[in-house]
Structures are given as structure tokens and as C-alpha cells.
Amino acid sequence: MNALDSLLTSEPRVVAAGADLLSEALAGQAVPVERVEWQPPMPGTETSLYAVMADPRRVDANREALDRMLASTAELVDVRPAQDVLGLRPGEFLHAGPPLTWERASGPMRGALIGAMIFEGLASTPEQAEAALDAGEGISLTPCHDRGAVGPMAGVVSPSMWMFELRDEANDGTAWCSLNEGLGKVLRYGAYSSDVIDRLRWMSDVLGPLLQAAVRRRGRIDIKSIVAQMVQMGDEGHNRNRAGTLMLLRELLPDLIDSGAPSSQIAEAVRFVSGNDHFFLNLVMPAGKLQTSAGAGIDGATVVTTMARNGTDFGIQVSGTGSRWFTAPADTPHGLFLGSFGPDDANPDIGDSTICETMGIGGFAMASAPAIVRFVGGSVPEALRTSQLMYEITLAENPAYAFPILEFRGAPTGIDVTLVARTGILPQINTGMAGKVAGTGQVGAGLVKPPAECFTAALDALAGLSRSAL
Amino acid sequence: MSRDLDIRSGVYHDSVTLMQVSRTVGDEPGVSAALVAMATQLNVDLVVGMGFEPPADAGPNDLLIALEASDDDALARARAAADAALAASRTAPPSDFGSEPRPRTVGAAIARSDATIAFVSTPGAHAFGDAMDALTKGVPVIVFSDNVPLTQEVRLKEEASRRGLLVMGPDCGTAVIGGVGFGFANVVRPGPVGVVAASGTGAQHLMSLLDASDVGISHCLGVGGRDMSDEVGAVSTLAAMDALASDPATEVIVVVGKPPGPRAAERVRSHAAAQSTPVVFALLGEGEPDLTETARSVVDAAGATWSEPRSWPASTAPEPLLEGPAPHAPTAERPEDPASRSRGFVRGLFSGGTLCDEAMAIVSGELGEVRSNIPLRPEWALDADHDVGGHVMIDFGDDALTLGRPHPMIDGSLRAERILAEAGDPTCSVLLLDVVLGHGAHPDPAAELGPVIGEAQLTAARDGRELPVVVSLVGTAGDPQDLDRQAKTLNDAGAAVYVSNAAAAREAVRRVADRPAGQGPPDSVTDVLDTDDDLPGGEE
Known part of the structure; x- marks a missing residue:
């Protein structure tokens, strides 16, 4: 039975986004309604966002990218x-x-x-x-x-x-x-x-x-x-x-x-x-590199294949734009400091280890690592919430990396630039902190997010390549 | 006077909710103005209009709370009221340890549920993303949102057609699927008639009239007002016809909408001819039968008996009017306004576009040119401020008037302002209004509109004029607002009430046509009752 036949012959089950009054009117008719906690996309992104979402290659390209990523050994x-x-x-x-x-x-x-x-x-x-x-x-x-x-x-x-x-x-x-x-x-x-x-x-x-x-x-x-x-x-x-x-x-x-x-x-x-x-x-990290680069270079795909920082800039790469970097000044992590070090000693975010989050673990797997949440300045409920929030910006779940605490749900995998722009949710990263003065070494560990501009810039580039009339 | 402008980032609420919050806060004693709204350009302009400095760095994702109160205490109460109302409007966040956050996108919500349909009422500039999300997850979608760009509509329908799905809308105000009403929908009995609706209020009116004759509905699939244009090519109309044709519950299909573009019309007609289920067209426009006539022919086609649509003629003026000068006793000393010596004009103020269209077709057929923001002829267009003499009809549900505000079926305040303005215009000799009941609409529109009608008639009476008010009431016995009670409240407020929009429009024509030049004597109850029997109309 196709989706339209079953629409007319079964009791409606609804997903609703928008005016609460209208979803309440549905709920009032005893209809199961899954409500979306909707908010407008990141400011200034709508033109590019919808041009990218209209690209007829997008869905299949992302599926191809994710298939390759999940198959990666x-x-x-x-x-x-x-x-x-x-x-x-x-x-x-x-x-x-x-x-x-x-x-x-x-x-x-x-x-x-x-x-x-x-x-x-x-x-x-x-x-x-x-x-x-x-x-x-x-x-x-x-x-x-x-x-x-x-x-x-x-x-x-x-x-x-x-x-x-x-x-x-x-x-x-x-x-x-x-x-x-x-x-x-x-x-x-x-x-x-x-x-x-x-x-x-x-x-x-x-x-x-x-x-x-x-x-x-x-x-x-x-x-x-x-x-x-x-x-x-x-x-x-x-x-x-x-x-x-x-x-x-x-x-x-x-x-x-x-x-x-x-x-x-x-x-x-x-x-x-x-x-x-x-x-x-x-x-x-190299296991992550293998996984994410397997999904790279697919025309029309909007999945992030790299997140990396050099201590000055945060950069991402996206499947559909190949090896092009989209960069913005890196943020400084917030967290706990070793010994007498404090926030003023920390360098902006640095390292390729964000490949962990790009592959679906690290900050995305906080729920599975309750022992570490205090080390990065978090709490267990926050960790559970964070991991679950990451499913909102990813395209697939990796059954190979399953989180027991979430009923063995697979790791949230394949950050989608369009989902980041639509939800305003940025990937959560766990990271070490380096001292900003050369020669210092590690000063702490904490939590950080990529700058939104990396994702909006990638979206603009994808929009430029979109095969849609919008 | 104390004032305060607060900007909060990262807090989003939909415009309907915020309109309700603004109203709650504005009702606090001592509060002279309250605007709680997202910082869209429109709302920023409103804040500036309230005398605040334009807020720097506020964008559409930031919440504005602009308050003006008589003193600091009242301001503090207003702030507290705003916080309380905002908190109440938020569904409680899951507080259980480890519980899953609510889905943020349509796609995520579909992944969690086994949804058969997605319902999108996000702002028109963004609805494309949400609708596309549903389609690519294999789920048909209703796009209630208006102001969706045409190219996006075309792209959505192309995607739906590629995937064997259906896009209902954009600007699909009404759908009934398996007895469930989406958007603005009346409670109708189940039955053999399947409706394909390019017009939301047209479909609501048709279904309500059928329901009154005990003819039920299998499904009503909205397709959006532009679907049968040549640009869109009736993609959803054809898909909806196919879906209804293969639906075992549907025995006759009715297609409701404005006349299609020539190429789309050809496609729709040849598609209809190929269906095994009979297809009745209810295409509105000059020279076409009105909805009441169409409803009657559908009732005949379904083998049922047509019941004449009910009406509640205007009675004598209600009690509150007696507080002012006697409404029907113009002061003799008053110099006569030249305009009031003419027969005056019809002013139609609608929340339903199709109801407005139909009324314009009837009124212009009898009285000539009707100016409108949705004119029957391009040369009858109103200018931007809608301020012009003659017969005028305004559709307050039109995209341009709903930008950044709730639909008039939910919030009638904009129309109420206009009603009171018309009441002060000596050339306005009859007000024609629509009231639409059903799911999604205002929970008690008559309670909101009744006092406005009373005040309008009082205003006119103070100027020595009589102002008949005719209401077209669209609804069914099953609607949550209670059709009879709504009719009675409106009737008690001084309005003549008709469940046939065509009959209401003809009554408005009659009130102008019967109006003697110059100030005539007031109608008595008997006058109205007498003339009601020979109402002109298509239901002979």
C-alpha cells in the first residue's frame, strides 16, 4: 500500500510543526500528534538553505555518503x-x-x-x-x-x-x-x-x-x-x-x-x-578519518566530513564541496583547569581530534561516558541530553557504535549542514585545552562548539552548486 | 508613564501564541501597550511606533517584550504577566532524568513516530524546508503556511509527484482526513463525498452546507489556492483526485476552487473524465453557480434531500444600544450629509477569501464595481491603505494581511478595527461579515465580534444612521463553537445571520437596494421578516 492509500484508510498520525494552536486543535480530536519544537533557521541562511534543500541530488547523495561511512572498516x-x-x-x-x-x-x-x-x-x-x-x-x-x-x-x-x-x-x-x-x-x-x-x-x-x-x-x-x-x-x-x-x-x-x-x-x-x-x-582518530573521508566528495551531499582546528581557525569540510575548507575564528573551550591555570591561560580550540565528533563519538557519545562528564565541566543529565540532541543534526545512527544507556542506540553519525542551519544546534565537542603561551602544555579540558559561520559558509557554497531553480 | 523594552535571545514562540500573550499582558490593569513578539522587521517597526529606540542586533530569532504602563508597579505586573504567559505557553520541558529532548525538525519527528501525515504551519518563508523534509521521509504533507514563494511550491510538488506523495497547500487552510480536521475545519459527518479543495473557506462552506443536508464527507484534501494555476499545473489536484478515486469510501468527488488556468483546466478536465468516480466541479467566479447552488447539486448527486440553509433575520436593536441615543431616531436638526442621501455602499469584511470572492461576484452583479484587495477585475484593485469609497470588500485572510500576524479566523482584531472605522463612514450603508467556525478557528468568535457589531451600530446611530450588519456564518451542528449559540449571539448583537454566504450577500444587496435615497425610516421587525421570505437567491 502506498503512502497516499494508507493516508486515507488508516487513522491519521500526525507530525506538526508551527502554530501550537493548530496542533492543539489536532490533539483535541484525540489524534496522536508528535510536535516539533520548531524555531527559525540560523539568521540569514534561508536563501542558501532552501536552495540546498531543493537540490534534487541531496537526499540520494547523503544516503550514498552515509552508506559508505557506516560500511567503513x-x-x-x-x-x-x-x-x-x-x-x-x-x-x-x-x-x-x-x-x-x-x-x-x-x-x-x-x-x-x-x-x-x-x-x-x-x-x-x-x-x-x-x-x-x-x-x-x-x-x-x-x-x-x-x-x-x-x-x-x-x-x-x-x-x-x-x-x-x-x-x-x-x-x-x-x-x-x-x-x-x-x-x-x-x-x-x-x-x-x-x-x-x-x-x-x-x-x-x-x-x-x-x-x-x-x-x-x-x-x-x-x-x-x-x-x-x-x-x-x-x-x-x-x-x-x-x-x-x-x-x-x-x-x-x-x-x-x-x-x-x-x-x-x-x-x-x-x-x-x-x-x-x-x-x-x-x-x-584515524578510524574516524577513514569513516568520514569515505563519505567525502559526493556531489550534492551536505554531510560534514571534517571538523578540525589549528588553534587560530576552526575549519570544516563538506562532502559536496570536496576538499574546500570553510573556516572561522576558533572559540575557546569552557571547562576545568589543571593546577593554577585559569581561563586566561587557555588557547583557542585546537586539534584534529574533532574527527571523533565528526564520526559520531567524543562529545556526541557523552551519554555513554558518564565517568568523564565532570572532567569537562558537565553533568550526567546534560551528557544524556547532549548526546540525544546530536541526533537532531545527524543523518544516521551507527549501529557499530551503540550506547547502552540509550537502549543501544547507534552513535549519531553524519552531521548535516542543513540540519545545523535549521535547528541552530551546533555539534558538541569535548576537548583538551592547550596553554596559549608556546611551551606551556595542557592547561585543562572542557566543552566547545564550532563557530556557526563555518556551517553557513558551507551552506552558501553548496547553494552555489545546487541543481535547483530556487 | 513607565516603559520597558526587553530583548531575549534564543527564545522562539509562534506568532499566534505571542499574539495571545500580548493580549493577556495588555489586559493587565494599568498597562497601556504591550507587544510580545519575535523581532521581525514588522514587529521592530511596531516597537519603534510605540516610541522605543530601534533595538540594535535584534533578529527574527530574538524575542521582544515592549511594555508601557501607567507607573512602575503596573510595569512590574506587566513584566510578571508576560513571564507567566510565556512560561504557560511553553510545553513543559522534559524534566525526567535522561528523557529525550523534543524533536527539532519534521524529519526528526517522523523518525520517532510512524506518522501518516505532516502538518506544517511554520512561517511561509521557512515552510519549504519543513515540507521538503516530510516528503523526503516519504510522508505526505499539509502546508497550512501562506506566503510560500511560488517556485518553492512548484519544487515541492515536483518532489511529491516523483515520490508518489501529495502536497496539500501551501496556504491549505482546510483538510479533513479520516474525520480529522486539519487547520480550519468543520466537524462534518462521514459520508460519500470526497472534496479536492483549492479554496479552504470554499470547501468549509460547501461541506457545512452538505452536512446540513445530512450528506457526509469521506475526505477533504486541500491543494492550495495556486495549485490550479498554469504555473503549478494542478499537480496536487490531480494527485488528490487519484487518491480519492481509489479510496473505497468516496463515491463522488467535488473539486472546489477558482477557475483554473487554461492549461491546468485542460489537464484537470481530461483527468476527471478518465476517473471511474464521478467528478463535480465547483469553480467559483463570474457566471459560475455559487457554492450554495453547487452544494444543492452535490446533495442531489448523492441522492439526499436538500434542506434550505437556515437564517436568523435581524431583530430590534439589542439592549446596550439604548444607552446611547436612539439608534433609529436621527436628530432632525442635524444637517444632512450629502453621502447619506445616496443609497450608500456595501462594505464586506471577510476572513475567508472564497467567501469574499463569492460575495463580490453577487454584489457586483447587482450593484457594479466592488473594490477589493483580491479584486474580481484588476482595475478594481484597492490601493495599499485600502481607503477608497464605493462598494468595498476586504479579505483579511489574504497573504499580505496575514504577514507576521495570525489569521483573522483566529484573531479578529484587525477586522474589528476596520468595522469600527466603517461605522463612522456615512457612505457605508451595510456591513457584510463572515464568521467561520470549526477546529482551529477562534473558540468563540461571536463573543468577540458581537460587541464590535453593537458598538458599530451604536456609532452609526450616534451619527443618525442605521447600519445593518449581515453575517455569513459557516459552520456545522457538530462544531465545537456551537452553531446555534453563535448565530444567536450574533443575532442578539444586531446582525442578520445566514448560513448561506450567497444568501448573506444577496441580503446585503437588498439592504442597499431597498434603502431609500436620503435617510429612510428605520426598518421594523416586521419589515425584515416580511422581506426575508422572498430573499433573492439561488435556492429556489
């Missing part, structure tokens, strides 16, 4: 230096977020680049590094995303850093992410003191090769399955990766031990990974 296949996997040469650096110049780089981004210069042996002091970066000779800065990679916080990748390499066989995709250094004073938060550099050297000399040996001995590790388990174990995958880290270690341990490396090195590596609850973040 993520397996850890290797661990290799960036110079090998990405062909990075000395002086070439990747960074988090949308494109950036040294001149516009924030404190933590500058600090991380200074540290990377020293780490690569391109400068021996921070002053030298800064001068070289200022001069720009032989230096290139490229967003990680433009090279299929992702990096947390400053996200700086230099040729000698080792990378996790992940494959999505369903969509024939590959993504990379550096190894996580731990918390506190670390390069990705803009610290570049000698202990930071020493740790990076150990990671390249010891940790990277050990992980490579273990992964190669063990064979592929299904990261998607670990992510699926971790969100059922209280991790939201962005600020809490404790269960994920332990599960990864469980997968790697036998082959680490069997690798033939000195037991002292293995113990050191295991101690390092166990002592860093965020170690697995750098595997969640």
Missing part, C-alpha cells in the same frame, strides 16, 4: 615513520586543522613547530627554530587532513615521527596518525623542552619499531571493533580512551613479548602505553 596494518608513509622531507611539517601560516599560528602551534624543528635537528635552540620558521626558507606547513592524516592538538607531524597506518578495506581508504606522547608537557600541547624532545626521540627509536614489530607479527588489529567496545565501557573516544588503550595493549602484548626485543625495552614501552590513557586516541 578500520584496521591497524602497520607502524612506520612519516618520511616513509607520507614522503615527508626535512622542513615539511603537517599540522592540525585548516591551512595556516606561521604568522597566524597560535602559541601552542608555534611551540609544537619549534619542538619539531629541534627534534628533526633543523635547529638546536628554540630561538634558532623560531627564526627559521619566521624566515620560512625551506619550511612548508600542510594540514594533516590534506594528506589523509590526523593529529591531536597541534597535530604537528615531522618526517621522523612514527605513524599508525590504518586501512578501510570496504572503501579502499588509508589514514595515518602519529603516536600519542602522553599528557602534561608534550609537543602536541605546544611544549618543546628537552624532556619533550627526548621523549619524541625514544618514541622514534624504541616505541615505533617495537609497535611495528608487534603489529607485523600479530597481523591486522580491528580498531573499529575496539572503538565499538570502548564506547560500551565508559570511553567516549576523545577525552577518555582508557578502555580502548587497555584493549589495544591486550592485542599487542603477546607479540611485543615474542618480538625478541630486550625485555627492558618491552617493559618500558608497555609502561608508557599503560601510563597514558590517551594512547588509543591516536587510533580512534
Whole structure:
């Protein structure tokens, strides 16, 4: 029976948007009415919004994008230096977020680049590094995303850093992410003191090769399955990766031990990974990159494929507009601060880790991670509400990442630019906070939202490409 | 005098709700003006008109609360009243731990329910998005909103047709599906007649007349006033005819609307000819039968017996009028206004566009040119301020007059102002009004309109004039407002009441035509009763 026949032959069941008086008149006739809590779209968006909604390709294009995203797999296949996997040469650096110049780089981004210069042996002091970066000779800065990679916080990748390499066989995709250094004073938060550099050297000399040996001995590790388990174990995958880290270690341990490396090195590596609850973040992120980039580049699709920040700007990419960035000044997170740090010490939002929210976890999975809500300054009821609100701006639910507390509802997946504009609801992000002065490191963690302008600009661009007469 | 302008961001309420809140606050003692409204350009202009500085940075998503009161205490009471009324209008947010927030879009609401229909009454500039959302989720949609751009209507209907769905509207004021009334809809008995309505009030009137003759309705599918234009191409009319033709409950289909564009007419006629279910056309316009005649032929087609539409002739002036000067006793000393020596003019003030159209066709047929904001002929158009002499009929439900305000069937204040203005115009010799009952309409329109009619007649009486008021009352015995009680209240207020709009229009013509040049003697009750028997009309 088609929708019109059943309309006339069954008792009406109504969805109503608009004047309350009229929905009350329906409810008064004992008709089931699901009322929409409607509000006008973001100011100034209507022309573009309706031109995009009128695009006859939109619905099918989004379905295609979501089908690919949900089918995406993520397996850890290797661990290799960036110079090998990405062909990075000395002086070439990747960074988090949308494109950036040294001149516009924030404190933590500058600090991380200074540290990377020293780490690569391109400068021996921070002053030298800064001068070289200022001069720009032989230096290139490229967003990680433009090279299929992702990096947390400053996200700086230099040729000698080792990378996790992940494959999505369903969509024939590959993504990379550096190894996580731990918390506190670390390069990705803009610290570049000698202990930071020493740790990076150990990671390249010891940790990277050990992980490579273990992964190669063990064979592929299904990261998607670990992510699926971790969100059922209280991790939201962005600020809490404790269960994920332990599960990864469980997968790697036998082959680490069997690798033939000195037991002292293995113990050191295991101690390092166990002592860093965020170690697995750098595997969640490339899994997210695989998932979201699977939905990229589909004409007419309005789904967000990237959200990323470089410490100065917030940028998004949308399927239907390919690799084009839509940027606006990044906001500063609100939350809790470490030690004596306060709001004045925090840098604007930074890092590619918002790939977590883009894939449907992180801030979107707060309901599933009640243990962490206080760490980012939230409450449990708020977390439940936030996760459920994210379904209002997403196109699908990912059954692979199910939230037990919401009756195993799948993660809200596929942020739709038109839904963001229509509801005025911005994606909720959980994030760490970097100190705004280069060299400080992490100062806290909290909650932040992308600037609305990223979405309205993307909408305008989609409207320009719309195949509708409106 | 104390004044206050408050702007609140991120709080949205629909215009109907806010109009009610404004009225509640304005009724507080000591409050001289209250406007609680979203900061659209229109409302910002109103706030400026109240003497406030234009609020900076306020947009359509911000709430304005502009208050003016006699003193600070009254202002504080007004503020409290506004807060209380706003809070009461909000459905309580879910306070249960972990409960799901309410859906924010039509699509999200559809995903949560197994809806068979979406009903969209959001502002016209935005209804496209909500309607498109329903269609792409596979659900037919009623678009009650008006002021939807034509290109958007065409695009919606193209999408519906591609998906085998139906768009009812935009500007679909009326639909009845499976006995449930959507928008403005009368409570009608179930029966064999399926209605395809390009005219909301036309369909309401037709269904009410059928109901009075015990002929029921299977469904009434509105299609929007522009559907049968050549630009839209009758897409929804054809889809609605098909749906009704395959509906087992429908035995005869009636298509109600203005005459279609020539190309659309061809499509509709050939489509009708191909249906196995008989199709009756009720196309309104000059030279076409009026709705009452059409209703009679549909009753015949359904094999039922036609009952003459009821009426309540005007009686003597009601009590309150006696407080002023005697209404029917012009002061002899008063110098006669030259205009009052002529026969004067009909002033029709309508909430239903089709009722206005039909009345114009009847009145202009008898008395000539009728000026209107929805003129029968382009050269009869009213200018923007609607201020012109002669026979005038205004449709207060027209898009231009509902921009940023509720439909006159919900809120009659704009029309009430005009009624009182007409009462002071010596050239106005009869007021013709419509009152539409049913779901969605004002819960007690006669209670609102009755005093206005009384005041209008009193005003005219003070000027030494008699001002007959004729009301076309559209409704059924089953309507929540109670047809008989409404008729009685209006009648008691001094109006002659007809459930046939055509009969009401002919009565208005008669009151002008019978009016002697110069100030004639007042009608007595007997006069009215006598002439009522030979009312001109199509129901002989």
C-alpha cells in the first residue's frame, strides 16, 4: 500500500510543526500528534538553505555518503615513520586543522613547530627554530587532513615521527596518525623542552619499531571493533580512551613479548602505553578519518566530513564541496583547569581530534561516558541530553557504535549542514585545552562548539552548486 | 508613564501564541501597550511606533517584550504577566532524568513516530524546508503556511509527484482526513463525498452546507489556492483526485476552487473524465453557480434531500444600544450629509477569501464595481491603505494581511478595527461579515465580534444612521463553537445571520437596494421578516 492509500484508510498520525494552536486543535480530536519544537533557521541562511534543500541530488547523495561511512572498516596494518608513509622531507611539517601560516599560528602551534624543528635537528635552540620558521626558507606547513592524516592538538607531524597506518578495506581508504606522547608537557600541547624532545626521540627509536614489530607479527588489529567496545565501557573516544588503550595493549602484548626485543625495552614501552590513557586516541582518530573521508566528495551531499582546528581557525569540510575548507575564528573551550591555570591561560580550540565528533563519538557519545562528564565541566543529565540532541543534526545512527544507556542506540553519525542551519544546534565537542603561551602544555579540558559561520559558509557554497531553480 | 523594552535571545514562540500573550499582558490593569513578539522587521517597526529606540542586533530569532504602563508597579505586573504567559505557553520541558529532548525538525519527528501525515504551519518563508523534509521521509504533507514563494511550491510538488506523495497547500487552510480536521475545519459527518479543495473557506462552506443536508464527507484534501494555476499545473489536484478515486469510501468527488488556468483546466478536465468516480466541479467566479447552488447539486448527486440553509433575520436593536441615543431616531436638526442621501455602499469584511470572492461576484452583479484587495477585475484593485469609497470588500485572510500576524479566523482584531472605522463612514450603508467556525478557528468568535457589531451600530446611530450588519456564518451542528449559540449571539448583537454566504450577500444587496435615497425610516421587525421570505437567491 502506498503512502497516499494508507493516508486515507488508516487513522491519521500526525507530525506538526508551527502554530501550537493548530496542533492543539489536532490533539483535541484525540489524534496522536508528535510536535516539533520548531524555531527559525540560523539568521540569514534561508536563501542558501532552501536552495540546498531543493537540490534534487541531496537526499540520494547523503544516503550514498552515509552508506559508505557506516560500511567503513578500520584496521591497524602497520607502524612506520612519516618520511616513509607520507614522503615527508626535512622542513615539511603537517599540522592540525585548516591551512595556516606561521604568522597566524597560535602559541601552542608555534611551540609544537619549534619542538619539531629541534627534534628533526633543523635547529638546536628554540630561538634558532623560531627564526627559521619566521624566515620560512625551506619550511612548508600542510594540514594533516590534506594528506589523509590526523593529529591531536597541534597535530604537528615531522618526517621522523612514527605513524599508525590504518586501512578501510570496504572503501579502499588509508589514514595515518602519529603516536600519542602522553599528557602534561608534550609537543602536541605546544611544549618543546628537552624532556619533550627526548621523549619524541625514544618514541622514534624504541616505541615505533617495537609497535611495528608487534603489529607485523600479530597481523591486522580491528580498531573499529575496539572503538565499538570502548564506547560500551565508559570511553567516549576523545577525552577518555582508557578502555580502548587497555584493549589495544591486550592485542599487542603477546607479540611485543615474542618480538625478541630486550625485555627492558618491552617493559618500558608497555609502561608508557599503560601510563597514558590517551594512547588509543591516536587510533580512534584515524578510524574516524577513514569513516568520514569515505563519505567525502559526493556531489550534492551536505554531510560534514571534517571538523578540525589549528588553534587560530576552526575549519570544516563538506562532502559536496570536496576538499574546500570553510573556516572561522576558533572559540575557546569552557571547562576545568589543571593546577593554577585559569581561563586566561587557555588557547583557542585546537586539534584534529574533532574527527571523533565528526564520526559520531567524543562529545556526541557523552551519554555513554558518564565517568568523564565532570572532567569537562558537565553533568550526567546534560551528557544524556547532549548526546540525544546530536541526533537532531545527524543523518544516521551507527549501529557499530551503540550506547547502552540509550537502549543501544547507534552513535549519531553524519552531521548535516542543513540540519545545523535549521535547528541552530551546533555539534558538541569535548576537548583538551592547550596553554596559549608556546611551551606551556595542557592547561585543562572542557566543552566547545564550532563557530556557526563555518556551517553557513558551507551552506552558501553548496547553494552555489545546487541543481535547483530556487 | 513607565516603559520597558526587553530583548531575549534564543527564545522562539509562534506568532499566534505571542499574539495571545500580548493580549493577556495588555489586559493587565494599568498597562497601556504591550507587544510580545519575535523581532521581525514588522514587529521592530511596531516597537519603534510605540516610541522605543530601534533595538540594535535584534533578529527574527530574538524575542521582544515592549511594555508601557501607567507607573512602575503596573510595569512590574506587566513584566510578571508576560513571564507567566510565556512560561504557560511553553510545553513543559522534559524534566525526567535522561528523557529525550523534543524533536527539532519534521524529519526528526517522523523518525520517532510512524506518522501518516505532516502538518506544517511554520512561517511561509521557512515552510519549504519543513515540507521538503516530510516528503523526503516519504510522508505526505499539509502546508497550512501562506506566503510560500511560488517556485518553492512548484519544487515541492515536483518532489511529491516523483515520490508518489501529495502536497496539500501551501496556504491549505482546510483538510479533513479520516474525520480529522486539519487547520480550519468543520466537524462534518462521514459520508460519500470526497472534496479536492483549492479554496479552504470554499470547501468549509460547501461541506457545512452538505452536512446540513445530512450528506457526509469521506475526505477533504486541500491543494492550495495556486495549485490550479498554469504555473503549478494542478499537480496536487490531480494527485488528490487519484487518491480519492481509489479510496473505497468516496463515491463522488467535488473539486472546489477558482477557475483554473487554461492549461491546468485542460489537464484537470481530461483527468476527471478518465476517473471511474464521478467528478463535480465547483469553480467559483463570474457566471459560475455559487457554492450554495453547487452544494444543492452535490446533495442531489448523492441522492439526499436538500434542506434550505437556515437564517436568523435581524431583530430590534439589542439592549446596550439604548444607552446611547436612539439608534433609529436621527436628530432632525442635524444637517444632512450629502453621502447619506445616496443609497450608500456595501462594505464586506471577510476572513475567508472564497467567501469574499463569492460575495463580490453577487454584489457586483447587482450593484457594479466592488473594490477589493483580491479584486474580481484588476482595475478594481484597492490601493495599499485600502481607503477608497464605493462598494468595498476586504479579505483579511489574504497573504499580505496575514504577514507576521495570525489569521483573522483566529484573531479578529484587525477586522474589528476596520468595522469600527466603517461605522463612522456615512457612505457605508451595510456591513457584510463572515464568521467561520470549526477546529482551529477562534473558540468563540461571536463573543468577540458581537460587541464590535453593537458598538458599530451604536456609532452609526450616534451619527443618525442605521447600519445593518449581515453575517455569513459557516459552520456545522457538530462544531465545537456551537452553531446555534453563535448565530444567536450574533443575532442578539444586531446582525442578520445566514448560513448561506450567497444568501448573506444577496441580503446585503437588498439592504442597499431597498434603502431609500436620503435617510429612510428605520426598518421594523416586521419589515425584515416580511422581506426575508422572498430573499433573492439561488435556492429556489
